[in-house]
Amino acid sequence: MRKTELIGMARDSLNHARAGTITQADDVLRVPASIYYAPERWQRELDRVFRRLPLMVSTSAELPAAGDYKAMNAAGVPVLLIRGAQGNVKAYINSCAHRGAQIMDEGRGHARRFTCPYHAWSYNTAGELTHIYCASDFGAIDKSRYGLVPLPCLERSGLVWVITNPSSNLDIPTFLSGYDSALAHFDFADWHYFGSRCIEGPDWKIAYDGYLDFYHLPILHKETFGADTSNKALYYSWGPHQHVKSPQTTEMHLGALDETDWPTALLLSGVWTVFPHVSIASFGEDGERRGVLISQLFPGDTPGTSYTVQHYLLQRAPDKAGQTAAAEQFKLLGYIVEAEDYATGLKQQACLQSGAREHILFGRNEAGGQNFHRWLQTILDTEDAHLNDLFASADPP
Ligand code: FES
Numbered sequence: 579m580r581k582t583e584l585i586g587m588a589r590d591s592l593n594h595a596r597a598g599t600i601t602q603a604d605d606v607l608r609v610p611a612s613i614y615y616a617p618e619r620w621q622r623e624l625d626r627v628f629r630r631l632p633l634m635v636s637t638s639a640e641l642p643a644a645g646d647y648k649a650m651n652a653a654g655v656p657v658l659l660i661r662g663a664q665g666n667v668k669a670y671i672n673s674c675a676h677r678g679a680q681i682m683d684e685g686r687g688h689a690r691r692f693t694c695p696y697h698a699w700s701y702n703t704a705g706e707l708t709h710i711y712c713a714s715d716f717g718a719i720d721k722s723r724y725g726l727v728p729l730p731c732l733e734r735s736g737l738v739w740v741i742t743n744p745s746s747n748l749d750i751p752t753f754l755s756g757y758d759s760a761l762a763h764f765d766f767a768d769w770h771y772f773g774s775r776c777i778e779g780p781d782w783k784i785a786y787d788g789y790l791d792f793y794h795l796p797i798l799h800k801e802t803f804g805a806d807t808s809n810k811a812l813y814y815s816w817g818p819h820q821h822v823k824s825p826q827t828t829e830m831h832l833g834a835l836d837e838t839d840w841p842t843a844l845l846l847s848g849v850w851t852v853f854p855h856v857s858i859a860s861f862g863e864d865g866e867r868r869g870v871l872i873s874q875l876f877p878g879d880t881p882g883t884s885y886t887v888q889h890y891l892l893q894r895a896p897d898k899a900g901q902t903a904a905a906e907q908f909k910l911l912g913y914i915v916e917a918e919d920y921a922t923g924l925k926q927q928a929c930l931q932s933g934a935r936e937h938i939l940f941g942r943n944e945a946g947g948q949n950f951h952r953w954l955q956t957i958l959d960t961e962d963a964h965l966n967d968l969f970a971s972a973d974p975p
């Protein structure tokens with residue numbers, strides 16, 4: 579995507595800010611409350627969303643060099659990402675060919691060999707089985723047939739997508755619908771990885787609804803973001819992926835500048851959501867203090883639970899003062915999400931599970947939540963054979 583398209587969104591936002599308007603959805607949307615707790619629905623989301631669609635599992639900054647790896651649990655599937663000798667990231671199921679044990683503990687690191695803790699079979703950075711412990715005792719097998727099981731994987735725009743189903747034929751670029759080229763303006767591949775934490779929360783959709791929602795900002799976050807924070811939002815879509823921008827923040831002064839001088843950092847301000855489970859929120863102007871909070875949401879082990887991995891990235895490696903400022907900012911964002919958003923969400927979860935309401939509402943000012951729930955339902959209703967066509971067609975549901 580060219581910068582002119584970012585400028586187009588900023589211009590639209592500026593026009594709305596001047597007029598005091600937003601683009602409203604056609605109508606108020608009713609969503610059944612049971613989608614947030616019914617076990618069958620939860621299982622269907624695991625099967626048809628988290629184990630079928632590409633998930634944005636990592637930033638490139640987490641594994642910058644050949645031999646760097648990241649082991650993680652992606653909605654119940656143990657995934658091992660390895661940057662190979664050629665510099666590209668590949669994804670595997672983190673399970674040994676011998677008797678299936680998990681090879682690497684969750685976390686990041688650097689290795690030339692990946693050795694299973696059970697009987698010390700080992701694999702190289704290309705996922706090939708290279709060593710069998712006491713091979714002559716074990717008996718002859720064709721090692722070339724017992725490498726790690728590869729998963730469909732794509733690294734684009736400094737981010738890594740993986741499909742946790744090894745036999746999927748879903749085309750990841752088609753699913754991205756051009757959104758990756760919008761995200762490319764961040765240049766994430768060159769950013770500095772600052773740190774991460776994990777926060778437990780309610781059903782992943784209750785949590786995710788909040789990232790698409792600016793309506794609550796001056797209310798729920800009055801003590802932190804402030805009561806004068808704008809509650810207005812504009813939504814821009816690429817397939818199921820959405821950018822959320824407030825029309826009443828930083829753009830007002832752009833009117834005095836030539837459009838070509840509008841700074842990219844400002845043009846990227848707001849929230850960028852990657853369907854189905856990631857939010858990228860950017861903070862600060864170009865330079866050392868500019869950071870993004872990348873939140874990856876996953877369903878928990880049971881309906882009504884989720885966990886969110888928050889990653890904090892900085893545009894540049896910080897000096898000592900920058901390090902302190904980034905630590906404070908990251909701590910504050912953790913507090914806001916855990917003590918304000920998810921604390922409210924956990925109580926909302928209990929209220930919905932009480933069965934008191936048949937449906938909940940997304941207003942005409944909450945088009946992002948409306949788009950999200952429509953796309954989610956459409957994907958749940960789409961058979962495997964038609965998934966590529968769904969994302970290839972430009973029409974939203
Ligand atoms: S299960 Fe991995 S070496 Fe035995």
Ligand SMILES: [Fe+2]
Nearest residue numbers: 788794799919
């Ligand atoms: Fe919030």
